[in-house]
Amino acid sequence: MTPEAFKEILTRYCQGQCTPQEEALVQEWYDTIDTSNRQALPEEQRIILEAKAWSQLSARVRDGRQPRFHLLYKIAACLALFVLAAGGWYYFTHTPDAPVASITADTLPAGWRAEYNRGQTPRMILLTDGSRVMLYPGSTLCFPQTFNRGRREVTLTGEGFFDVQRDTLSPFLVYTQEVTTRVLGTSFTIKAYANAPEITVAVATGRVAVYKQKPGTPLDAAAVVLSPNQQAVYNRQNDRVKKALVAHPRIIPAASANPTMSYEAASVTSIFQALEESYGVDFVYDETTVTGCTLTTTLTDEDLHARIRIVCEAIGATYTVQDTSIVITGTGCP
Template sequence: MKLTNKHFRIAEIMAAFFTGSQTEQDERDFEEWAKESDRHKAFVNRLLNPEEYEENRRALDKFQVEEAWSKMDKRIGDTKVRKLSSWRSVVRYAAVVLVLLSAGVYYWWNGEEVREEVPVLYQIAAGTTGARLTLGDGSVVDVLKDRAVELKEVDGTRIVTDSIGIDYSTRETVDTAEIMNTVQTLTGMEYMLTLSDGTKVFLNAETKLKFPTKFQKEERVVVLEGEAYFEVSKDVAHPFIVKTNGVEVKVLGTSFNLRSYSDENSIATTLVSGKVAMFAGENSEEIVPGEQAVYMKETGKMDVKPVDVTLYTAWHTGKFIFRNETLEEMMSYLARWYGVEYRFIDEGAKKLQIGARLDRYNNMNPIIEMLKKTGLVNITQVDNMLYISSTE
């Protein structure tokens, strides 16, 4: 039998039932699954019945999961293994045992027969260079690494793509209305483009930048969703403005990182060189190199603090640097680049603080092994899903 994400979903529901923390959706999913076959019903009854504990343990011991069971023994206590209250006290380890994450084995009862299956651990590849370009007429072109493309907009702008990125800086002079283009990176993609004024923009994964093919107004305005590193060409007469989710960042000539994903609670501008002003409603802050301005969407507050800028800009030079980040924040960041899904089995795992310096272009498997070696978490991969639990 192939181990699937569905099995892990059912295991999570079973753990929730142990503590009475199941949701209505859990109950609906559980009922649906139980109705699929009599074997499902028998399996559930046998596994969740405390009176069957010792028999279940003997069956599971066949798969050499003594380490997982020893952890349960410490929590349950040898003399009270049959009491429901003892089972409720080990929800995290119930989840670990139900899915057997650390052992990499899924078990199934069929009468007296027990089967075992060792899942294949698939390599999670790093992201790549690529983007989706939307032209002024709405046509879409996928630009990929090592694929050269040359296009021409009606305003005379030559759009040239190569292994480095897209270049808008070469154009013929043609009088026409402003034409907007959009470059979007998908999950696991990054891209670099040079705007018509020579400004370089490095787009992180899941990022969209909308901009004119040729700046013609007093202000050079672009619109960002996601994360980008900007190296802005200095032009005092024409300030460069980035608009993003109700916030504006105004610069002259500078290098800075702007992170503004719609599913995150904050918008952060980190300044490397030059000078930047960040505006949000009635709030505004100017920052100098080595500072970061953070706008909190829920409260509308904006704060400025000194930071190590390399922590926030290393991604565009091929590194991930984390310093006391929570594992939840770290996984959110890595998932956009590696295109992996993940699920935390317990709240404790989310709050673990991690420090690491990683190569962005390696596959993700060494990162997973590094996290395991901390001894703080168990991580098991099933297809493209990572299941994460704390070891304490």
């Protein structure tokens, strides 16, 4: 993607006219800006960081609460639109070619090593950049003894949970034959067993971009961008990637330190909003059907689906999972 194309996406984002995929790309770009060493950042990233801080402060002053993240993305994107330099967008939008994708334990180049898990319990692998991989039984991880500057690449056969050390200037790529996963710093699980019909990438924290790629071919330019509690499922038979909600969504660590939710005659709308923010999952419902509905309840150790059922049963509604959203259907309060 060229700088001009990325600026066009930012322009459409500010105007509310971009596609869901373009919106996810802007959000991924926004989240990759490293706040740990402000002085070492390029000028364009410092400007974006200032926009980020200002939007958070102004939102708190305006209504006394934490701002919704999509507003922060829009403010930062619009303020940064005309100061993005060519070097600033590259790491967020560049789709790399990947000769490494074909590396296996049988074709290791010089300077690479393979780690196996032939046991019955998960095995922890520590990489030289500080990233950690929980390698599950029957799995193989191949990686260089020292990562190249500008790109960290590994190949996986089987299943692994990755906790990747953040480095905004050095993307981390995991190759699994037909699928490539690209991150800057996050945690996620990949299941890519050789004889399984599907490859899945499920995100725990941060954002992950998933590309289709078969050995010897370039990456598919269209990425599926995942947020926490989302997964990409690649079907080997039809060569398609589907974005979906993970089977058991968990509360996002940054959302709340206390998983207990206690309500006293609270509006159902406010409960849905709290669940949205806690799990990072969109709820779709007709607000007119729940206006005036209230509920007194305490949600403690239930999973997300159990919590939704409790609320739905109280108001005579049902729910379904459609892609990455929860769709509530009902006729109103009983």
